Amino acid sequence: xxxxxxxxxxxxxxxxxxxxxxxxxxxxxxxxxxxxxxxxxxxxxxxxxxxxxxxxxxxxxxxxxxxxxxxxxxxxxxxxxxxxxxxxxxxxxxxxxxxxxxxxxxxxxxxxxxxxxxxxxxxxxxxxxxxxxxxxxxxxxxxxxxxxxxxxxxxxxxxxxxxxxxxxxxxxxxxxxxxxxxxxxxxxxxxxxxxxxxxxxxxxxxxxxxxxxxxxxxxxxxxxxxxxxxxxxxxxxxxxxxxxxxxxxxxxxxxxxxxxxxxxxxxxxxxxxxxxxxxxxxxxxxxxxxxxxxxxxxxxxxxxxxxxxxxxxxxxxxxxxxxxxxxxxxxxxxxxxxxxxxxxxxxxxxxxxxxxxxxxxxxxxxxxxxxxxxxxxxxxxxxxxxxxxxxxxxxxxxxxxxxx
Numbered sequence: 001x002x003x004x005x006x007x008x009x010x011x012x013x014x015x016x017x018x019x020x021x022x023x024x025x026x027x028x029x030x031x032x033x034x035x036x037x038x039x040x041x042x043x044x045x046x047x048x049x050x051x052x053x054x055x056x057x058x059x060x061x062x063x064x065x066x067x068x069x070x071x072x073x074x075x076x077x078x079x080x081x082x083x084x085x086x087x088x089x090x091x092x093x094x095x096x097x098x099x100x101x102x103x104x105x106x107x108x109x110x111x112x113x114x115x116x117x118x119x120x121x122x123x124x125x126x127x128x129x130x131x132x133x134x135x136x137x138x139x140x141x142x143x144x145x146x147x148x149x150x151x152x153x154x155x156x157x158x159x160x161x162x163x164x165x166x167x168x169x170x171x172x173x174x175x176x177x178x179x180x181x182x183x184x185x186x187x188x189x190x191x192x193x194x195x196x197x198x199x200x201x202x203x204x205x206x207x208x209x210x211x212x213x214x215x216x217x218x219x220x221x222x223x224x225x226x227x228x229x230x231x232x233x234x235x236x237x238x239x240x241x242x243x244x245x246x247x248x249x250x251x252x253x254x255x256x257x258x259x260x261x262x263x264x265x266x267x268x269x270x271x272x273x274x275x276x277x278x279x280x281x282x283x284x285x286x287x288x289x290x291x292x293x294x295x296x297x298x299x300x301x302x303x304x305x306x307x308x309x310x311x312x313x314x315x316x317x318x319x320x321x322x323x324x325x326x327x328x329x330x331x332x333x334x335x336x337x338x339x340x341x342x343x344x345x346x347x348x349x350x351x352x353x354x355x356x357x358x359x360x361x362x363x364x365x366x367x368x369x370x371x372x373x374x375x376x377x378x379x380x381x382x383x384x385x386x387x388x389x390x391x392x393x394x395x396x397x398x399x400x401x402x403x404x
Contacts, residue, residue: 022126028199029122030115039111046104053096060084060258069265075276076265084258084285092249099242105235112228116399122198123395125191130207131388132188138380139177139184145373146174149356166366173370177377218328218397224320227400233313240302240309247302251295256285320400331393334386341383348376 030036062082069076150170192205224230259282266276289295352372359369 022123025122025126025195025199025203026119028201029118032200033115033118033198034200035118036111036115039107039114043104043107043111046107047101049100049104050097053100054093056093057086057088060086072264073272074264074274075267077262077279078265079263081261081263082258083260084256084283086285086287087255087257089249089252089254092246092252092254095242095246095249099239099246102235102239102242105238106232109228109232109235113232116228116402118198120395120399122195123398124392125194125198127388127391127395128191129188129195131384132184132191133207134384135381136181136184136188138384139181139377142373142377143174143177146170146177149369149373150174169366169370173373218324218401222321222324222401224317224400227320227402229316229320230313233309233316236309237306240305244299244302247295247298251289251292253289254287256283256287258283258285324397324400327393327396331390334389334393338383338386338390341379341386344379345376345383348372348379352376 060083062084063080065079066077069078147170150167154164154167189205192203196203259280262279262281264276264278352369355369355372359366
C-alpha cells in the first residue's frame, strides 16, 4: 500500500505546470488573504493616530461685537477679538502619542496569530485533498480486483461450478466503489474551494510535490512565550502602563497664552491723547485639575487591568499547552494505529490471495472472499485516514509552536 506520506512525496510531475505546491500556497495566503490585508490596513491606520496626538491643541479664536459699547477714556469699545493657545504640561503630548503607538502594536500580534490559524486551515485542507486522492486511487485498484473477481465468478458459472449471483454481487460492489470515488472527488473539490477562498484567487486544481513537515516529538518543557497569542498580553500591559503615565501628566496643570484685540471707537465729545486707540491685552492662563480622585481611579483601573491581563495570560498558556499535549497524545496513538493497520493490510492481502485461489478451485465460498476483499479496502482507507491524522497533528503543533 502506498502511504499518504509517500503520495505527498511522490506525486508525479506530469501536469504539474501551473500547479501549486503547499509552500507556494502558504506564500499566496500570506500575500493575498483578505483578512490579513485588512489587518495590515488597520495597523497602518492605528499608527496614523500618533502624529495627530503630537500636535498642540487647536488655536482658539473668539470675537464679539458690543451692542451697547462700553465707554472708556479713549472711546467706546465696539468689538473684541480673542486668540488663545493652550499648552499641556510638558511631556503630555509625547505620552499621548506613545499611548496611541502602544495601542497599535497588538494588531501585529493579532495578524500573526490569524496567519498561523489560516495556515493551519490551509494545511489541513490540503491534506484532506491528498487523502481523498489517495483513497480514490486505492478504490480504483479495488475496482480492478472486483472486475477480476467477477470474471472468476463468470468462469465458474460457465463451468457449472458457481452461481451467477456471485457475479452480480461483485458488480454491486463495483458500483458501490464507483460511488465512493465520486464522493471523494466531491470532497476534494470542496476542499479546493476552501483553499481558493483562503488565498483569494482561483487555482489549478493539481497537486505538486510538497515539502511535508512530518510530526515531531515535543520537548518536555513547552515554551509558548514567543507565540503571538501570548506576546499580545505584554503589549496590553504596556498600554495600561502608558495610560497611567498619561493620566499622571493630565493631573498636572496646563497653561495657556493668548491676546485680546479691542476695537475702540473715537470719542466725539472730547479729544484726549490717543483718542480712539485700539487696545491689545496679552493673557496668561493656568488650568488646575482640582478633582484628583478621577486620576487616582484611573491608576486603580489600570492596575486591576494589568492583573486581569496576567491572569488571562495564564489561562491562554494553559489552554495552548493542553491543546499541544492532546495533539501529542493523538499523534502517538495514530502512529501505533497506523502500524497496526499496515500489518492488517498485509495480512488481509495475503489471506485474500489464498482465498481467491481457493474460490477459483471451488474450495472457498464467495461470501468469505467478498468479506476479505471488503476488509482489505476498509483497512487501506483507514490507514490513509490515520496518516492524514498524523499530518493534521503536525500542522496543529506548528500552529502553536511554529518551526524556526
